[in-house]
Amino acid sequence: MSHKSNNKPIEAIGRTNLLAIAEDITQRTKDITEYLQANGYPQPTLSADSVAHPETVEYVVLYGKLKSSLEDLKYLVEGPKRHFRELCCHGYELAAIQVALEFNFFEIVPLEGQISIEDLAEKAGVDIDRTQRIVRLLVTEFIFQEPTLGYIAHSPSSYLLHVDEEIRSTLHYTLDEMLKAASATADNVKASPLKYNSALTPFTTRHGIPIFNFYEKDTRRSIRFAKAMAGWSKLNLNINALKEAFPWNELKGTVVDVGGGSGKVSITLAQTFPDLKFIVQDSVDMHVAGQSLLTDETRDRVSFMQHSFFNPQPVGDAAAFILRACALNWSDSDVVTMFRSLVPGLERSEPTTPLLINDLVLPPQGTLTRDFERGLRQIDLIMLVGFGGKLRTQSEFAVLLKEADERYEIRNFYPEGLMGLLEVYLRR
Numbered sequence: 001m002s003h004k005s006n007n008k009p010i011e012a013i014g015r016t017n018l019l020a021i022a023e024d025i026t027q028r029t030k031d032i033t034e035y036l037q038a039n040g041y042p043q044p045t046l047s048a049d050s051v052a053h054p055e056t057v058e059y060v061v062l063y064g065k066l067k068s069s070l071e072d073l074k075y076l077v078e079g080p081k082r083h084f085r086e087l088c089c090h091g092y093e094l095a096a097i098q099v100a101l102e103f104n105f106f107e108i109v110p111l112e113g114q115i116s117i118e119d120l121a122e123k124a125g126v127d128i129d130r131t132q133r134i135v136r137l138l139v140t141e142f143i144f145q146e147p148t149l150g151y152i153a154h155s156p157s158s159y160l161l162h163v164d165e166e167i168r169s170t171l172h173y174t175l176d177e178m179l180k181a182a183s184a185t186a187d188n189v190k191a192s193p194l195k196y197n198s199a200l201t202p203f204t205t206r207h208g209i210p211i212f213n214f215y216e217k218d219t220r221r222s223i224r225f226a227k228a229m230a231g232w233s234k235l236n237l238n239i240n241a242l243k244e245a246f247p248w249n250e251l252k253g254t255v256v257d258v259g260g261g262s263g264k265v266s267i268t269l270a271q272t273f274p275d276l277k278f279i280v281q282d283s284v285d286m287h288v289a290g291q292s293l294l295t296d297e298t299r300d301r302v303s304f305m306q307h308s309f310f311n312p313q314p315v316g317d318a319a320a321f322i323l324r325a326c327a328l329n330w331s332d333s334d335v336v337t338m339f340r341s342l343v344p345g346l347e348r349s350e351p352t353t354p355l356l357i358n359d360l361v362l363p364p365q366g367t368l369t370r371d372f373e374r375g376l377r378q379i380d381l382i383m384l385v386g387f388g389g390k391l392r393t394q395s396e397f398a399v400l401l402k403e404a405d406e407r408y409e410i411r412n413f414y415p416e417g418l419m420g421l422l423e424v425y426l427r428r
């Protein structure tokens with residue numbers, strides 16, 4: 001069966017016809033090859049410093065279609081036993097990455113060339129036997145390579161963790177405090193099987209303390225969490241909707257970035273919009289983490305303020321309020337308090353001042369590809385495990401805004417990948 005249309009869904013060619021799926025894979029691989037050629041990208045290689053893959057929407061669509069077909073074929077040919085054999089061992093692979101991160105394997109393996117397993121073990125302070133067992137499992141997952149027997153070099157994935165501290169922090173916080181919390185999920189559900197108590201998450205079951213209190217008490221992990229959030233943005237939470245959909249050029253004055261973490265988003269916006277100033281608020285004192293990210297062109301225009309978004313907003317006369325990737329961390333009643341606490345700030349600003357809620361917004365069920373849905377559902381579970389939060393649809397956001405204050409109105413919605421931007425105003 002020949003398959004010529006680029007957009008024909010796999011369902012249309014029969015999800016269980018192995019050769020039809022394989023032909024679809026060939027076609028989609030050709031589409032990607034042509035896209036790379038036409039846009040001046042080299043073909044991907046396994047060399048450690050291979051050039052980054054395109055981040056464009058077109059590439060994401062092409063890659064998503066190929067991935068669906070690859071997954072269909074893999075599942076069909078391996079069958080349920082092999083499927084579970086692989087799945088049930090993922091935890092051990094994560095354990096291996098956990099050790100590699102904790103003992104700095106990614107930084108110790110040099111950018112170029114290779115290091116003997118003995119030297120890696122010595123520099124990491126781990127015995128040779130366990131170093132070798134851990135690193136060799138990771139090699140099978142494209143993390144590190146062993147080009148010469150007994151010598152370890154970077155793969156593209158381990159190279160990324162060597163050069164990018166923020167993405168490394170994302171992996172590290174995920175495989176340290178979050179993986180430990182995830183392992184307590186069934187115990188947490190057992191404690192309250194019929195009703196989810198958002199104040200008692202699996203994180204609290206495992207660590208004995210809610211996540212943000214945990215970071216308030218642990219400065220080292222809180223700095224890593226701030227870096228992890230910046231890394232997470234690179235992996236998921238693109239700021240395209242926030243940066244490109246909204247007409248920032250029309251604003252003058254100071255933008256308040258509520259729950260802004262270390263200020264990564266404000267700093268990026270400040271670089272693009274040189275007339276705007278930013279105040280980054282967070283309940284954690286982000287002065288130290290934030291200062292280290294400032295550049296000469298942004299230093300005078302981005303400042304940091306410790307403030308909880310559950311308390312009335314102290315800043316007025318704002319050009320805009322940003323609430324980015326915050327609502328998803330909290331339960332409905334907390335989000336209502338968060339939205340209501342912004343009202344004093346909006347009331348003391350011009351009626352044209354927007355509240356820009358930039359968050360993961362769930363599209364209606366049944367409209368997503370499997371890959372997209374899995375990405376969103378994974379984040380929904382991160383919220384369940386760590387934060388007592390959840391992902392919401394646009395209409396769920398509208399209900400919570402109205403509950404916080406009748407005058408809230410969503411005037412625009414811009415979807416963008418997994419993220420969406422709600423442009424909200426307080427009617428006067």
Ligand SMILES: C[S@@+](CC[C@H](N)C(=O)[O-])C[C@H]1O[C@@H](n2cnc3c(N)ncnc32)[C@H](O)[C@@H]1O
Binds near residue numbers: 259260282284323324
């Ligand atoms: C997922 S991060 C998002 C950070 C940033 N807005 C971004 O998009 O990268 C959530 C942020 O909310 C902050 N946060 C948690 N509780 C808070 C509170 N009560 N008041 C203000 N910020 C809070 C956390 O410290 C963290 O920086």
